Amino acid sequence: MKFIDEFRNPALARRLVEQITREAQAYGAQARDGRGPVRLMEFCGGHTHAIFRFGLRQMLAPHVELHSGPGCPVCVTAAADLDRAIALAEIPGVILATFGDMVRVPGGHGTLQDARARGADVRIVYSPLDALQAARQNLERPVVFLGIGFETTAPTIAAALVQAETEDLPNFSVLSLHKLTPPAMRAILDAGEVALDGIVGPGHVSAVIGSEAWNFLPREYRIPCAISGFEPLDILGAVAALVHAAVMDDPTVVNAYGRGVSPQGNQVAQRMMDRVFEIGPAEWRGFGSVPASGLTLRETFAHRDAARLFPVEIEPAEEPPGCRCGEVLRGVITPTECPLFRRVCSPRNPIGPCMVSSEGACAAYYKYGEETPE
Amino acid sequence: MDDRILLAHGSGGVLSHELVRDVFVRRFANPVLNDLGDAAVLDQLPPGRMALTTDSYVVQPIFFPGGDIGTLAVCGTVNDLAVAGATPLFLSAGFILEEGLSLETLERVVHSMAAMAQEAGVQIITGDTKVVESGAADELFINTAGVGIVPPGVDLAPANLRPGDVLLVNGTVGDHGIAVMIQREGMDFSSALQSDCAPLNGLIARVLDAAPGAVRCMRDATRGGLATVLNEWAEAGVGIEIEEAAIPVREEVRAACEFLGLDPLYAANEGKVVVATAPEAADAALAALRAHPLGHDAAVIGRVTEEHAGHVALRTPYGARRVLLMLTGAQLPRIC
Numbered sequence: 001m002k003f004i005d006e007f008r009n010p011a012l013a014r015r016l017v018e019q020i021t022r023e024a025q026a027y028g029a030q031a032r033d034g035r036g037p038v039r040l041m042e043f044c045g046g047h048t049h050a051i052f053r054f055g056l057r058q059m060l061a062p063h064v065e066l067h068s069g070p071g072c073p074v075c076v077t078a079a080a081d082l083d084r085a086i087a088l089a090e091i092p093g094v095i096l097a098t099f100g101d102m103v104r105v106p107g108g109h110g111t112l113q114d115a116r117a118r119g120a121d122v123r124i125v126y127s128p129l130d131a132l133q134a135a136r137q138n139l140e141r142p143v144v145f146l147g148i149g150f151e152t153t154a155p156t157i158a159a160a161l162v163q164a165e166t167e168d169l170p171n172f173s174v175l176s177l178h179k180l181t182p183p184a185m186r187a188i189l190d191a192g193e194v195a196l197d198g199i200v201g202p203g204h205v206s207a208v209i210g211s212e213a214w215n216f217l218p219r220e221y222r223i224p225c226a227i228s229g230f231e232p233l234d235i236l237g238a239v240a241a242l243v244h245a246a247v248m249d250d251p252t253v254v255n256a257y258g259r260g261v262s263p264q265g266n267q268v269a270q271r272m273m274d275r276v277f278e279i280g281p282a283e284w285r286g287f288g289s290v291p292a293s294g295l296t297l298r299e300t301f302a303h304r305d306a307a308r309l310f311p312v313e314i315e316p317a318e319e320p321p322g323c324r325c326g327e328v329l330r331g332v333i334t335p336t337e338c339p340l341f342r343r344v345c346s347p348r349n350p351i352g353p354c355m356v357s358s359e360g361a362c363a364a365y366y367k368y369g370e371e372t373p374e
Numbered sequence: 375m376d377d378r379i380l381l382a383h384g385s386g387g388v389l390s391h392e393l394v395r396d397v398f399v400r401r402f403a404n405p406v407l408n409d410l411g412d413a414a415v416l417d418q419l420p421p422g423r424m425a426l427t428t429d430s431y432v433v434q435p436i437f438f439p440g441g442d443i444g445t446l447a448v449c450g451t452v453n454d455l456a457v458a459g460a461t462p463l464f465l466s467a468g469f470i471l472e473e474g475l476s477l478e479t480l481e482r483v484v485h486s487m488a489a490m491a492q493e494a495g496v497q498i499i500t501g502d503t504k505v506v507e508s509g510a511a512d513e514l515f516i517n518t519a520g521v522g523i524v525p526p527g528v529d530l531a532p533a534n535l536r537p538g539d540v541l542l543v544n545g546t547v548g549d550h551g552i553a554v555m556i557q558r559e560g561m562d563f564s565s566a567l568q569s570d571c572a573p574l575n576g577l578i579a580r581v582l583d584a585a586p587g588a589v590r591c592m593r594d595a596t597r598g599g600l601a602t603v604l605n606e607w608a609e610a611g612v613g614i615e616i617e618e619a620a621i622p623v624r625e626e627v628r629a630a631c632e633f634l635g636l637d638p639l640y641a642a643n644e645g646k647v648v649v650a651t652a653p654e655a656a657d658a659a660l661a662a663l664r665a666h667p668l669g670h671d672a673a674v675i676g677r678v679t680e681e682h683a684g685h686v687a688l689r690t691p692y693g694a695r696r697v698l699l700m701l702t703g704a705q706l707p708r709i710c
Binding site: 001004008010013014017052053054055056057058059232358366367368369 | 619625628629632635690691692693694695696697699
C-alpha cells in the first residue's frame with residue numbers, strides 16, 4: 001500500500017533498532033550517575049497503540065523504555081465534565097451527539113450509555129458535521145455536540161460552529177471540553193513524578209500546532225522532543241533521534257514527521273480555532289485543573305455554548321474506587337501495575353476511561369498484551 | 375400479483391399460495407419441494423453420520439457488492455456443513471418478510487439463493503413464509519437449516535489439533551466485513567471491493583481428498599474473523615502461533631482498515647476457511663487449495679504449538695510477538 005508500506009519495511013526497522021540499541025547501550029553504560037535505560041514518553045495514545053501493534057516496545061527493550069502519556073482525549077476528560085454531559089443529555093428534548101468512545105466512559109455517576117438506556121437521546125456520530133445534520137433535521141430540538149479532543153479535533157468543531165452560524169441554525173451548540181497538549185506535557189514535567197530523557201511528540205496534533213510549539217521542552221526543561229508519525233519507521237526514527245540527543249546531551253526539537261508537520265503548523269486550522277475558541281483553564285482526569293490548557297467558546301459564540309445555554313447542577317464526582325487511570329495518564333505507573341487491570345477492569349467491563357478508549361493505554365496493554373503466557 | 379408484500383401474503387390464503395408457487399417453487403424447483411407437503415420426506419441418504427445446522431441472516435444492507443442476503447443464507451449454511459466435513463445436501467428456507475417489501479426485491483433475493491444452491495449442489499426442499507407488520511422487521515430476514523452427510527472416516531474437530539499442525543487459509547481475509555461496512559456507511563471509497571461470499575464445499579472436498587485423514591479441523595471465519603476462529607481453537611487446549619506477514623489481506627481492505635482504525639483479522643468473511651492439517655500433509659493441502667478458483671491466494675499462516683496453550687500469539691514482521699485476543703466489543707472507527 002502506497003505511503004504505508006514504505007514506512008513498515010521490516011529490514012529498515014531492524015537496522016534502526018540496531019542503531020538505537022547501540023547508542024542506548026552506550027548511554028546506559030555511562031553509569032556513574034546511575035543511568036539505566038533511555039526513558040521516553042510517547043505523548044499520544046495513537047502512538048501507544050501503534051507501538052504495541054507492531055511490537056516496538058519488545059524490540060527496543062531493555063535499553064529503551066517507552067512510557068505512555070496522557071494523549072487520549074477520551075481518557076483525560078474529567079469525570080465531572082462527563083457528568084455534566086450526562087445531565088445535559090437528560091434534559092427533555094435535547095439530542096446529545098458524541099464520538100462513539102465517549103458513551104462507555106464512566107463519569108462519577110454512570111455513563112452516557114446508561115443515560116441512553118434511561119431514555120436520553122444520545123447519538124454516536126463520526127464527525128461534527130453529522131451533528132450539524134441532526135440539527136438541520138430536528139430544528140425544534142436543541143442538538144448539543146460533545147466537543148472532546150485535542151488540537152486535532154478542535155478545528156473541525158470550530159468549522160462546524162462557523163457553518164451553523166452561516167446557515168443560521170438556531171439549535172446547534174457545543175459543550176467544549178477541548179484540551180491543549182503542550183500544557184499537559186508541562187504539567188507532567190512540573191510534577192516531577194517521572195524521570196524522562198525524551199518525548200515522542202504527537203504527530204497529528206503537531207500537524208496543526210507546528211513543531212515549534214514544542215520548543216519549550218528543550219529550552220525550559222532541557223528535554224529533547226521528536227515529533228513522530230504513526231508507522232513503525234516513523235516511531236523508530238523519532239526514538240533514534242531522541243536516544244541520539246540524550247547521548248549527545250543536546251536537547252532539541254526534531255521533526256521526524258516532515259511529511260505531515262511543518263514548523264508553523266496548519267495556519268488555516270489555527271485561525272479557525274482562534275476565531276471560535278479562547279484559551280482557559282481545564283479540568284483533566286488525573287491532573288486536576290491545569291491553567292491555560294482548555295478551549296472554551298468565545299463571547300461571540302456564547303449563544304452556541306452549551307455550558308452557558310444549559311447550566312446544570314452536578315454533584316462532585318469521585319473516581320471509581322481502586323482505579324489508577326490518573327497515574328497511568330501521568331506516566332507514573334504502567335497499566336499492568338494497576339491492581340484492577342485484567343482482574344476486574346477489561347474492555348468488556350471497563351472501570352476507568354483508559355480501558356474504554358481506542359486510544360487508551362490500558363486498552364493497548366490489554367489488547368496487545370505482549371507477555372505471551374508460557 | 376401486487377408488486378409489494380402484503381400481510382395477506384403470509385395469511386395462508388390465495389396470496390400465500392401464489393407467492394409460494396410463483397416465487398419460491400418456480401425458482402427452487404426440485405422434486406421434493408414440488409410436492410409441497412408439510413414436511414420434506416427424503417429417500418435413503420448416503421452412508422455416514424448426519425450433520426445438521428441452522429443460521430439466521432439479518433444483514434443490512436440486504437444487497438452489497440459481491441452478494442446479498444440470499445447468497446449469504448445459502449453459502450453460510452452450506453459452509454457450516456462443509457467445515458464439519460459434511461457433504462451438504464439439502465436446505466430449508468424460512469422467510470420473515472416486512473409488509474411493504476417490494477416483490478422485485480424478494481425475487482432478486484430468491485433468484486440469488488437458487489443460483490447459489492445450484493452452484494453449491496444443494497437442494498432447497500422445504501420452507502416457510504411469514505409476513506410481519508411494517509416496522510416489525512427490516513425488509514427481510516432469512517433462516518436456513520442444512521443437512522449433510524459426513525462420510526465414514528472423516529472427523530474434524532478442534533480436539534484433534536496437535537502441536538506441529540499447520541494452519542492454512544484459502545485466501546484474503548476481511549473482504550466481506552469491510553465491503554459491507556463501506557456500503558452501509560455510504561463511504562465513497564472508489565474501490566471495487568466485493569464480499570467473498572461463496573460456497574466452500576467444493577474447495578473443502580478437494581482438500582479432504584488431497585490430504586486424506588490428515589485434516590484435523592476446519593472452520594469458516596465468519597463473524598469475528600480469523601482471530602476469533604484461532605482463539606476458539608486455542609481454547610481446545612493448544613497454543614497457536616501465526617505470522618502476521620503471511621496472512622493474505624487485500625490491498626483495498628488494508629487501506630480501508632488503516633483509514634477506519636479497524637483490524638482485518640477481526641473482520642467477517644463469508645468465503646474463507648481456516649484449515650489445520652498434520653505437518654506432512656500441509657503441502658498437499660496448500661496445493662489443493664490453490665488449484666481451486668476459491669483458493670488462489672491460499673497461504674500457510676501459522677502452526678499449532680505446545681507452548682502457551684489456550685492463547686494465540688502473533689509474530690509481527692519485525693520479529694516481536696504479541697497476543698491476539700478474542701474481539702471484545704465492536705470495532706469502532708477512531709476519533710482523532
